[in-house]
Amino acid sequence: MVTTRGFVAALALAALFGATGLDAQEPVDASVDRSTVRINESFTLVLRAEGSVRGEQPDAAQLLENFDVLNVTSSRRIGIVNARATEVNEWQYQLMPKSAGDFTIPSLRIGDRQSNTVRVRVLPPDASGEVAADIFMELTAEPDVVYAQSQVLFTLKLYVGVSTGRSTLTTPETAGVEAIVEKLGEDSTYQTTRAGRNFIVRERRYAVFPQQPGTLTIGPVTFEAMVIPDRGFSRVQRFRSDVVELEVEPAVAPPAGLEGAAWLPAKNVTLREEWSDDGDLAVGIPRTRTIVVEGLGLLETQLPDVVLATQSGVRQYADRPELTREVTAEGLLSRRSMSFAVIAQAPGQHTLAGVRVPWWSVVDERWEVAELPPRTLTVAPS
Numbered sequence: 001m002v003t004t005r006g007f008v009a010a011l012a013l014a015a016l017f018g019a020t021g022l023d024a025q026e027p028v029d030a031s032v033d034r035s036t037v038r039i040n041e042s043f044t045l046v047l048r049a050e051g052s053v054r055g056e057q058p059d060a061a062q063l064l065e066n067f068d069v070l071n072v073t074s075s076r077r078i079g080i081v082n083a084r085a086t087e088v089n090e091w092q093y094q095l096m097p098k099s100a101g102d103f104t105i106p107s108l109r110i111g112d113r114q115s116n117t118v119r120v121r122v123l124p125p126d127a128s129g130e131v132a133a134d135i136f137m138e139l140t141a142e143p144d145v146v147y148a149q150s151q152v153l154f155t156l157k158l159y160v161g162v163s164t165g166r167s168t169l170t171t172p173e174t175a176g177v178e179a180i181v182e183k184l185g186e187d188s189t190y191q192t193t194r195a196g197r198n199f200i201v202r203e204r205r206y207a208v209f210p211q212q213p214g215t216l217t218i219g220p221v222t223f224e225a226m227v228i229p230d231r232g233f234s235r236v237q238r239f240r241s242d243v244v245e246l247e248v249e250p251a252v253a254p255p256a257g258l259e260g261a262a263w264l265p266a267k268n269v270t271l272r273e274e275w276s277d278d279g280d281l282a283v284g285i286p287r288t289r290t291i292v293v294e295g296l297g298l299l300e301t302q303l304p305d306v307v308l309a310t311q312s313g314v315r316q317y318a319d320r321p322e323l324t325r326e327v328t329a330e331g332l333l334s335r336r337s338m339s340f341a342v343i344a345q346a347p348g349q350h351t352l353a354g355v356r357v358p359w360w361s362v363v364d365e366r367w368e369v370a371e372l373p374p375r376t377l378t379v380a381p382s
Helices: 004-016 061-065
Strands: 029-032 036-038 043-050 067-081 084-097 101-105 118-123 135-142 152-160 163-169 174-176 179-183 188-194 197-210 214-218 222-228 235-240 244-249 268-275 287-296 314-318 322-328 331-344 348-352 355-361 366-372 375-380
Touching (some): 061 067, 135 222, 152 163, 268 355, 268 366, 287 355, 314 348, 331 375
Parallel strands (some): 036 118
Antiparallel strands (some): 029 043, 043 084, 067 084, 101 118, 135 152, 152 197, 163 222, 179 197, 188 197, 214 244, 222 235, 268 287, 314 331, 348 375, 355 366
16 A cells, blocks of 8 residues: 555655656556356456546446455555656455356446456356365366377366465476476465365466377376364375376378478467558668567467568568567467568569468367468668
8 A cells, every 4th residue: 555655755756757747547457367267266356547546446336236245455556657657556356256157347437437348257166076175186187189289278276175374386297298387377366165165276377388299197286284273283284186197199290282381289370560660661771570470379489480581672681589478368378579670772662472380270170371461562762
């Protein structure tokens, strides 16, 4: 929370740097920590407002139609960015669904500002049988068909039905074929019930990339904690999960017309380009062309380099590529950005050749091609 003294100091510092006031108001961003939950599981709705909303609180009455509000927290931060005072207000609502179904969290009002809507799917309660332990783990892996070097989404759910103290949770072991294991974001925590008992669930996700065909075993995972029973003495206990065993398929040879294509198994691959200026080129004056390869379900190191064809009239000089990634609900979304200095050698019209990146769709189980079409440039004399 920000004190009044801190707020005044921030405004004074903004004035010192020549700021004219707080940032202009923007729409309120609404998001949820999980878009699919069970009817007996809680989830968190986050409202984030940039700019001043002093004295205003979200009108959350519409939430009560489909959800119980278990808890509400709020925070306010003020800082200086580019010599301007910035204010960010955030509200977190812990919600429990009242029924199963597909719901839209409506646009909520904060003063004269509105949030976006958010879709949430609520599933029926888990139909599994009696719970055998106070603490247990469940492992899942998808998709069902796994290829060498493709992404496996591995999810660990740790159910805790008793009080615990300090604890550790290990990274899943792998055995069989070699595999790369990448943790996906931060753990999510929510409540659920099993066989009439309440549990706190800690959910952790990994992207696992088996490197060769064969059998891959994921797990076990070990959880160690100081267990604090209702009666008796606290004690350290260790719990080990089961394992998930997968058969990894080999790479699929490319069809005729794509001979020599590199193996690139992904959920989606796209190509796009950006130019530093939309105007015509002039002879001898460089322009920057950036080509971005984006792959869903790939490590950034798997994305191929783009080699441009040599052609008369225009030269293109490559810079060092930039590799980035982000975590999404479908796993890793990776990007390879390659910048080229484009220098025209002669006036007139010159057509740059198109760019093609073949890839294997793990969703449709077939070869696809991401493409940039040829681009015609008009070059003016220097």
